[in-house]
Amino acid sequence: MNIYSYCQSCGMPLNNEDVKGTERNGLKNDDYCKYCYENNDFKNPEINLEEMQLKVKNKMEKMNQPSYLIQKAINILPTLKRWNNKH
Structure with a gap:
């Protein structure tokens, strides 16, 4: 397992x-x-967590990912470093 x-x-x-x-x-x-992230900066610094969740959902739907994987990915986002450092 990788x-x-x-x-x-x-x-x-x-x-x-x-x-x-x-x-x-x-x-x-x-x-x-x-x-x-590119050149030491976020490419979309103004995006908020909810917008990122929608972006990830839309991208994964276009890739025909199963709905349970999409939901899992969306649920993980609030635990990631970028969103924990925001407020």
């Missing part, structure tokens, strides 16, 4: 270097994916 880390913003598996976000110096970030 154990991956997950983006601490959207929950996407960070199962290879290609999907990891980057720091200013170009090094890969182990906490965030390239869709959420």
Whole structure:
């Protein structure tokens, strides 16, 4: 069984270097994916938790993921680092 880390913003598996976000110096970030984080900044800094949940839901539905997996992904989001550091 492979154990991956997950983006601490959207929950996407960070199962290879290609999907990891980057720091200013170009090094890969182990906490965030390239869709959420680039050049040491969040790509969408104004997004809130509810908007991220909707974004993840819509993306997973387009990928024809089963509804139980979509719900699980949405439920995990509030536990991730980005959303725990907000307020």
